[in-house]
Amino acid sequence: KHVYLLISNTPDECVIGGNRGTVEDVVAALGCHWFPLQGVSTVHCELARPVRQAYRELHRFDTMPPAGVEFYSCAWGRAYVPDRETAADALEAQALDTIDFPRVIHAAYAAGVRTFVEVGPGNSCIRMIGRILEDRPHFARSLAVAGPEPVAHFLRTLGELHAAGVALNLEMLHGSDAPAAVARPP
Helix, strand or coil: CCEEEEEEEECCEEEEEECHHHHHHHHHHHCCCCCCCCCCCCCCCHHHHHHHHHHHHHCCCCCCCCCCCCEEECCCCEEECCCHHHHHHHHHHHHHCCEEHHHHHHHHHHCCCCEEEEEEECCHHHHHHHHHHCCCCCEEEEEECCCCCHHHHHHHHHHHHHHCCCCCCCHHHHCCCCCCCCCCCC
16 A cells, blocks of 8 residues: 555566655565665556546647657557557556556567667666567667767667668768757857
8 A cells, every 4th residue: 555566667677656664665575676766756656647637638739650660658568559649648548557668568579679779868778678578689779878978879879770770861960951059148
């Protein structure tokens, strides 16, 4: 009671939340390692239900998926075609229900996905995908990791994607469409 399974990251790693003392009791009972996170989150569990409709309305935008891209919902654990309503539905479900990352990765893998690219900062999803898929053939890389040479890492990852047979459009790297620099006031 008062503890919620927020995210299932891998078969043996999860995120729980709730009353701090009760969370500490659960961790002690499990005898596992934990990393407490700061801040208050009321997503991925029933606590978000009172604002369900308002939250969904915040995410109703005209949506047109690009051709050739398949979208998966971490809440539903399956692919879907995003439009104004389904994208809002997916975001609402993600806020209200436990995220089951292994389920969505297994669904994508079963559908033939073998290449996973993390575009956000860090490589937490790529790390989890490796743990979920283990020795099954796949290619998983992050475009942005912390380190002294982020641009070199980004370019190296693009090279690895190319070497793995992923079709890339590298026109943006030629600088012809680069936005003009904006002077900042002193």
